[in-house]
Amino acid sequence: MTASPHPLRAYRGSLLHFLGDPGDGDAATDVQFIDDGLLVVERGLVKAADSAHALLPTLPAGTPVVDYRGRLLMPGFIDTHIHYPQTDMIAAYAAQLLDWLDDHAFPAERRFADAAHAAEAASFFLDELMRNGTTTALVFGTVHAASVDAFFAQAETRNLRMIAGKVLMDRNCPEYLRDTPNGGARDSAALIDKWDGRGRLHYAITPRFAVTSSEAQLAAAGRLAATHPGVFIHSHLAENQNEVKWVRELFPRARSYLDVYESFGLLRERAVYAHCLHLDDEDRGRMAHSGAAAAVCATSNLFLGSGLFDFATARQAGMRTGLGTDVGGGTSFSMLRTMAETYKVAQMRGHRLTPWRVFYLATLGGAKALGLDDRIGSFAPGREADFVVLRMDSTPLIARRMKTARTPAEKLFALMMLGDDREIGATYILGERVWNTLPSAAQSI
Numbered sequence: 339m340t341a342s343p344h345p346l347r348a349y350r351g352s353l354l355h356f357l358g359d360p361g362d363g364d365a366a367t368d369v370q371f372i373d374d375g376l377l378v379v380e381r382g383l384v385k386a387a388d389s390a391h392a393l394l395p396t397l398p399a400g401t402p403v404v405d406y407r408g409r410l411l412m413p414g415f416i417d418t419h420i421h422y423p424q425t426d427m428i429a430a431y432a433a434q435l436l437d438w439l440d441d442h443a444f445p446a447e448r449r450f451a452d453a454a455h456a457a458e459a460a461s462f463f464l465d466e467l468m469r470n471g472t473t474t475a476l477v478f479g480t481v482h483a484a485s486v487d488a489f490f491a492q493a494e495t496r497n498l499r500m501i502a503g504k505v506l507m508d509r510n511c512p513e514y515l516r517d518t519p520n521g522g523a524r525d526s527a528a529l530i531d532k533w534d535g536r537g538r539l540h541y542a543i544t545p546r547f548a549v550t551s552s553e554a555q556l557a558a559a560g561r562l563a564a565t566h567p568g569v570f571i572h573s574h575l576a577e578n579q580n581e582v583k584w585v586r587e588l589f590p591r592a593r594s595y596l597d598v599y600e601s602f603g604l605l606r607e608r609a610v611y612a613h614c615l616h617l618d619d620e621d622r623g624r625m626a627h628s629g630a631a632a633a634v635c636a637t638s639n640l641f642l643g644s645g646l647f648d649f650a651t652a653r654q655a656g657m658r659t660g661l662g663t664d665v666g667g668g669t670s671f672s673m674l675r676t677m678a679e680t681y682k683v684a685q686m687r688g689h690r691l692t693p694w695r696v697f698y699l700a701t702l703g704g705a706k707a708l709g710l711d712d713r714i715g716s717f718a719p720g721r722e723a724d725f726v727v728l729r730m731d732s733t734p735l736i737a738r739r740m741k742t743a744r745t746p747a748e749k750l751f752a753l754m755m756l757g758d759d760r761e762i763g764a765t766y767i768l769g770e771r772v773w774n775t776l777p778s779a780a781q782s783i
């Protein structure tokens with residue numbers, strides 16, 4: 339390999355990114371939308387993002403400029419909750435959560451004891467994320483340490499910023515997927531030593547949910563979290579009414595489902611809980627105070643009939659929130675599809691999300707929920723250049739609709755309601771293109 343003669347590369351097109359939460363009003367704040375913009379990347383990091391008019395004259399002669407005019411460049415999508423071992427049973431017909439786990443999820447996860455199967459599935463999964471413009475995800479493995487080794491190995495060869503962990507699960511699940519409090523903690527500690535902080539990878543301590551871990555196992559997870567304050571914690575919380583009832587029976591002394599996790603030291607910054615549908619005000623306040631985040635998983639919640647996330651009360655409490663696909667309970671890898679369903683879920687609760695806010699939640703909001711906003715999620719100088727190019731014309735209907743949309747907000751809204759994986763024209767990781775459906779159009783200035 340030879341070093342590139344031009345460490346700078348530039349990409350011209352419409353730019354969208356956020357400097358902070360745009361708020362709930364139509365007059366959004368902290369949004370940067372530049373119709374004719376230029377994204378300048380140097381050695382994998384964002385150097386500048388501004389109008390082409392301002393930046394083009396500052397580039398040294400010979401700097402390659404990729405012409406994406408008519409397309410939209412934005413930071414890569416961030417999926418704050420997904421299960422890679424459930425890829426093969428996405429869209430499985432079932433009643434609700436607890437039946438779906440027994441009938442579909444657990445049998446699929448059994449196969450990940452086989453390292454070769456895990457490697458092949460991880461490779462497909464990561465390709466699918468790239469095809470959908472998702473550049474960072476918080477990912478469940480299975481109970482098998484080999485599943486996480488396989489996932490991280492695949493993510494490392496692709497240079498991706500990914501977070502994953504081995505599932506802790508020692509009761510109320512099939513014998514073939516069971517670990518023990520000590521064995522699970524030992525495996526997790528070894529995986530942390532091996533992978534956390536290596537390249538762009540992070541480890542997440544991953545108890546599946548309170549139902550499938552004994553008190554001894556949750557205590558061991560809490561001790562692990564205390565000795566590794568920088569690692570993530572990733573689990574499910576209050577997804578389904580029957581699940582909530584079961585947790586009440588299993589932990590009769592706990593004030594609430596959330597209180598179970600909190601009492602074992604599992605509520606803090608970088609703790610991410612999927613769903614958070616059936617909480618009370620006290621729970622929301624505790625989540626906000628601790629810095630833990632909710633991963634809102636709209637397609638999954640609709641598919642499994644779990645419930646509707648309450649954006650208004652989460653907002654009032656100051657809870658951090660990101661968006662998750664929750665594949666395979668969720669029905670799409672596409673964050674655009676997920677954003678559309680998120681909008682509809684909020685509508686059903688009488689809360690209107692602006693298009694700005696939804697795009698924020700899928701990018702910088704997700705990065706903030708993960709505590710990674712100093713690295714990813716925006717085009718601020720120094721951020722890692724993980725970005726996507728949205729085509730704006732991926733179907734005849736979208737191409738036609740874009741012509742009648744009058745404002746950027748209208749375009750974004752129609753794009754998220756109508757778009758899917760076909761909208762992703764290109765995906766870049768640290769400034770390197772890893773997925774492309776567009777004709778090459780590089781030129782030097």
Ligand SMILES: [Zn+2]
Nearest residue numbers: 421574612664
């Ligand atoms: Zn899940």
